[in-house]
Amino acid sequence: MMAKDPDDKLLAEIARRNWFILALLLLLSLIWRSLPVTLGVTGGGLLSIGGFLWLQRSLRRLLGEPEPGGERRFQFGFVVRLGVLAILFVLLLKLGAHPLGLAAGLSVVVLNLFWTTFKRAL
Numbered sequence: 001m002m003a004k005d006p007d008d009k010l011l012a013e014i015a016r017r018n019w020f021i022l023a024l025l026l027l028l029s030l031i032w033r034s035l036p037v038t039l040g041v042t043g044g045g046l047l048s049i050g051g052f053l054w055l056q057r058s059l060r061r062l063l064g065e066p067e068p069g070g071e072r073r074f075q076f077g078f079v080v081r082l083g084v085l086a087i088l089f090v091l092l093l094k095l096g097a098h099p100l101g102l103a104a105g106l107s108v109v110v111l112n113l114f115w116t117t118f119k120r121a122l
Contacts, residue, residue, distance in 0.1 A: 040097035044105020
């Protein structure tokens with residue numbers, strides 16, 4: 001049986017921890033007893049995690065099996081991803097999500113990367 005690549009393990013650990021951080025932030029948002037805050041945290045967290053997973057999949061395809069024109073497809077996909085995420089962001093604001101809750105939710109992946117860097121530095 002072949003051992004898993006350490007990078008794959010790290011990415012799987014980060015992906016799993018994203019959901020734990022989102023759940024923690026969601027529980028903390030319940031303290032405010034405000035639907036807009038909770039909606040903001042949930043929506044922002046889902047956008048953040050979705051963007052992370054989408055970027056991870058795109059990079060795996062680009063780096064795993066290089067093809068002619070793969071860089072251009074990645075760049076186009078990146079612009080499309082930003083557009084989709086921007087549209088979803090605006091929709092969340094139109095639904096009444098609290099901007100600070102949204103910012104907290106969008107920070108899920110950033111918090112996770114800070115934690116992972118700190119943990120690996122020790």
